[in-house]
Amino acid sequence: MKGSDVVIKDVCKSFGDFRALNNVSLKIDKGEFFSLLGPSGCGKTTLLRIIAGFESPDDRVLTFDGTDVLPLPPNRRQANTVFQNYALFPHLTVFENVAFPLRIKKIPTAVIIPKVKDYLTLVQLEGHAHKKPNQLSGGQKQRVAIARALINEPQVLLLDEPLSALDAKLRQHMLIELDQIHDKIGITFIYVTHDQQEALSVSDRIAVMNAGDVLQIGTPHEIYESPGTDFVAKFIGETNLFDATVARVLKLEKLDVNGDTEYMADLDIPELGRVKVTTIDMLQLGQKVSWTVRPEKILISKDRPATNREDINLFKGSVDEPIYSGFQTKFYVKIRDDIMIRVIKQHAKYSDEGPDIIWKDEVFISWSAADGYIVEVKS
Ligand SMILES: Nc1ncnc2c1ncn2[C@@H]1O[C@H](COP(=O)(O)OP(=O)(O)OP(=O)(O)O)[C@@H](O)[C@H]1O
Ligand SMILES: [Mg+2]
Numbered sequence: 503m504k505g506s507d508v509v510i511k512d513v514c515k516s517f518g519d520f521r522a523l524n525n526v527s528l529k530i531d532k533g534e535f536f537s538l539l540g541p542s543g544c545g546k547t548t549l550l551r552i553i554a555g556f557e558s559p560d561d562r563v564l565t566f567d568g569t570d571v572l573p574l575p576p577n578r579r580q581a582n583t584v585f586q587n588y589a590l591f592p593h594l595t596v597f598e599n600v601a602f603p604l605r606i607k608k609i610p611t612a613v614i615i616p617k618v619k620d621y622l623t624l625v626q627l628e629g630h631a632h633k634k635p636n637q638l639s640g641g642q643k644q645r646v647a648i649a650r651a652l653i654n655e656p657q658v659l660l661l662d663e664p665l666s667a668l669d670a671k672l673r674q675h676m677l678i679e680l681d682q683i684h685d686k687i688g689i690t691f692i693y694v695t696h697d698q699q700e701a702l703s704v705s706d707r708i709a710v711m712n713a714g715d716v717l718q719i720g721t722p723h724e725i726y727e728s729p730g731t732d733f734v735a736k737f738i739g740e741t742n743l744f745d746a747t748v749a750r751v752l753k754l755e756k757l758d759v760n761g762d763t764e765y766m767a768d769l770d771i772p773e774l775g776r777v778k779v780t781t782i783d784m785l786q787l788g789q790k791v792s793w794t795v796r797p798e799k800i801l802i803s804k805d806r807p808a809t810n811r812e813d814i815n816l817f818k819g820s821v822d823e824p825i826y827s828g829f830q831t832k833f834y835v836k837i838r839d840d841i842m843i844r845v846i847k848q849h850a851k852y853s854d855e856g857p858d859i860i861w862k863d864e865v866f867i868s869w870s871a872a873d874g875y876i877v878e879v880k881s
Contacts, residue, residue, distance in 0.1 A: 505689035506657035511563035537701040540711030580657035597631040778871040797846040799873040813871040
């Protein structure tokens with residue numbers, strides 16, 4: 503695998519009295535597509551700027567392949583950055599913008615020409631070499647910035663919300679291209695975004711940040727299906743999240759897929775009633791926990807589902823607000839006056855009854871105990 507591994511240990515950063523990063527530790531593997539994901543102001547750019555060398559941490563360790571890079575200025579680190587606003591030179595052509603890092607190094611033009619051509623091909627801009635940045639679309643400008651950041655063959659590419667200036671469709675397209683470029687050149691990518699869909703769809707692993715802290719590091723699947731904190735559960739995707747009290751615990755005969763002992767717990771949720779959940783946590787009666795079920799794991803129907811399985815949670819409610827978006831409908835189902843459960847129904851078949859469930863319909867919602875998840879054990 504190409505690229506450097508990047509190790510960040512106990513990095514703190516304050517601006518005056520304000521603590522922007524709190525003991526951040528990460529180990530990013532060689533060649534990994536690693537994302538820093540979190541809401542605005544959580545410290546993502548600050549961390550990226552520290553890795554790039556534009557900002558120095560208060561106290562800390564930062565290594566690339568085991569070598570301390572903190573004493574090195576940005577241009578001596580094997581990392582290049584792609585910024586949100588492209589930062590292209592307006593008076594230079596596409597070709598010269600991409601060639602710029604090589605010109606600074608006084609590399610002969612005969613070497614530069616084929617190399618720039620290769621990188622323009624990599625980002626699919628072969629026919630645009632002679633244009634100036636103001637003759638390019640947003641997506642094309644960003645590709646120039648990516649080619650320019652890659653032409654020095656860095657070990658690490660740092661990307662700070664590189665797609666945020668593009669419209670949604672182009673963003674999707676560029677994201678796929680970025681993933682393909684990563685596959686082709688194989689170096690380490692550190693990608694900053696506050697868009698969870700973006701992070702989930704391209705990353706090998708994600709670090710979820712909030713208020714200067716790294717809350718959880720994991721694969722997209724781990725972060726989505728097994729959020730470690732209430733914040734992560736709410737920030738990644740949409741969910742139904744409740745505080746609950748453990749009312750009953752039963753050890754199950756079968757082990758779960760990883761061979762761990764599984765329990766069936768009954769939870770008391772004041773707003774909802776009793777909910778069954780399977781868990782590998784050793785819960786105690788009376789313990790306070792938070793519990794979640796994702797909207798797409800809930801079935802919705804006008805007829806009572808024909809099941810008498812022990813592990814099914816079944817509630818009745820009325821549809822408050824159906825939001826149809828072609829491939830799916832999102833429903834807010836009112837269980838009690840101010841308690842809504844979000845449900846997403848995918849329209850996998852043409853005959854799906856999705857759009858037929860309408861505002862104010864009485865419906866049944868159900869999900870199995872295994873589809874809920876205990877997020878935090880609080881006491
Ligand atoms: N040079 C600075 N001086 C003072 N405060 C700063 C400075 N740079 C960043 N901050 C503060 O540190 C916090 C983290 O900023 P940062 O730019 O890292 O956030 P971010 O996660 O990248 O947010 P966004 O998604 O909006 O880009 C913010 O509250 C910001 O106001
Ligand atoms: Mg930022």
